[in-house]
Amino acid sequence: MPASTRRARERANTHQRIIEAALHVLEDEGVAALTIRRIATDVEYSAPIVYRHFANKDALLLELVAHGHRLLLAELRHAAQERDVDRRMKRVAAEYVRFAGEHPHLHQVMNAPVADEDERRRAVEPAIAALRDLLTAWSAAHGVDLADPDQACEIIWGTLYGIASLGHTGTDRACHLAEEALRAILLGWRTEAPRDSG
């Protein structure tokens, strides 16, 4: 085993530990407590070490954003195991808001404006794609011809985000609101755009 590969492994390990430490601070104490020096202290290094792994704080934040969206996507997929397509929709919506309530600071960072906005949007995309699949299945099941599925998807995503962000206290009420909003939207679409029913 060459020493260089061991070093590479150690390096990768430190990289990961920094991300985990940052995530821990963010979730436990909020974005205000998330400083480079604090993270460095938590991984038992000095501050400049962080810059050997990330170009700057924004790059590290983006890593947290990506991590958060992977986590969210996993939860949404889990909720989407439901057989019935209507209940599946409802559960996914509730799951989104529950996630936001359980990880308020992470959710905040996941949607906060950041320097490299393109990169952030790339992190969000898979979750939105999952929602689009779900929406496609839903519209097929009900014979609804959505004029613009992408637009419909954005509407639901935006609605969930807005409701989850508004009342970031009381996750139960927020869940209820989201379910209700989704129900109304879908009912509206079913009512107005019925495909030649077969």
Next chain:
Amino acid sequence: MPASTRRARERANTHQRIIEAALHVLEDEGVAALTIRRIATDVEYSAPIVYRHFANKDALLLELVAHGHRLLLAELRHAAQERDVDRRMKRVAAEYVRFAGEHPHLHQVMNAPVADEDERRRAVEPAIAALRDLLTAWSAAHGVDLADPDQACEIIWGTLYGIASLGHTGTDRACHLAEEALRAILLGWRTEAPRDSG
């Protein structure tokens, strides 16, 4: 004219000028450029003067939040002059998103978490109340019996906020999304909860 009243007037004047300078910096250069020293420079004072008018930066920010919501409320009221209740709804929704597109940084600060969250919510309330009135008029006009009008109001407000925040580029598309979302929600509510039609 006693000197004390003149001083009080000058003081109030400076107070206002600080707010206006802060607003100007925020709208023109974003929240990152909004520093105490920058504001002080713009009103041709040194930094500590700001603290003779506001307890801290958060207090000043809250003033901007309040100002922003007064501005938004005025715009919403203007859009609500429309006679037809359906078009009124649509125009108010479009106006919200247009406002967010025209004042992206202000809109961001208006909805960003702040130290005194109660105070912020107090600033938002009048605009939400206006929306509730509008919604009441709408449901009355269509004989729709909303199970929980407050909840319905929060749903719409959250939806508008979410959609306006998502695509903070391309205000036209965002407007379209908001109108479409509102249309679907209202149609859903009309479909499911018809009051004994008279």
Next chain:
DNA sequence: TAGAAAGTCTAACAGTGTTAGGTCCGGCTC
């Protein structure tokens, strides 16, 4: 006109992200 009061500024403190410079230690070459 002397003293009190109000207004303002400079300088500093503690904290932030970030970088430069030096130190030390492990591994490679002769």
Next chain:
DNA sequence: GAGCCGGACCTAACACTGTTAGACTTTCTA
């Protein structure tokens, strides 16, 4: 094995931030 070399690491610093203390200057009052 001795010496060098490169990478890893830390301390110290820079330019900022919000915020406060203390001195100075101007203005009003008695």
